[in-house]
Amino acid sequence: DQQVKQNSPSLSVQEGRISILNCDYTNSMFDYFLWYKKYPAEGPTFLISISSIKDKNEDGRFTVFLNKSAKHLSLHIVPSQPGDSAVYFCAATSYSSNTGKLIFGQGTTLQVKP
């Protein structure tokens, strides 16, 4: 049972354009969502997060949008840069579980072309 899904395995965009990565979840208990960036043979690095009490969070070129009714979140990167090329994972957790466990999606490989 895949509780967090990233249905697009890959995405290719031109440098300077917007990258939009999508993520869907099924568990309505999730109340906190995170995006991680990962290079091959390295651990994930935290990018940005959003609480379920918000619908948008912005940090520089990165903005995460949350649509609770649709159980959908997206990461926007504007403008995209070649250095953004990596695998992006969304993750979800439930504060009420008090475990801090993260459930990850399958990842989307972003390629930003110069």
Place this chain on the structure above:
Amino acid sequence: GAVVSQHPSWVICKSGTSVKIECRSLDFQATTMFWYRQFPKQSLMLMATSNEGSKATYEQGVEKDKFLINHASLTLSTLTVTSAHPEDSSFYICSARGQSLYEQYFGPGTRLTVT
């Protein structure tokens, strides 16, 4: 700050042997650490939650006798893959929880290859 290291970064071992992987939080204390494994082109799958001074909590389907976890101090957790088999070959990643329930800082991972 919030640096997590793993050692070794890669290891090759023969089938039937045991391998220990260390996870250290270098500049903060972590009462909770998590162990994940990742197969090629797949998601990070949580294996277990490691709490300092107590037994680890394993996810469903993870053999606790095969994947031994010890969290002896606030800065060190170890994962021992016992009697390794080729199907245990994978990328193992640990993370350490920070002050906030939601903060997790990941190590660089360990590539295990069992021949």
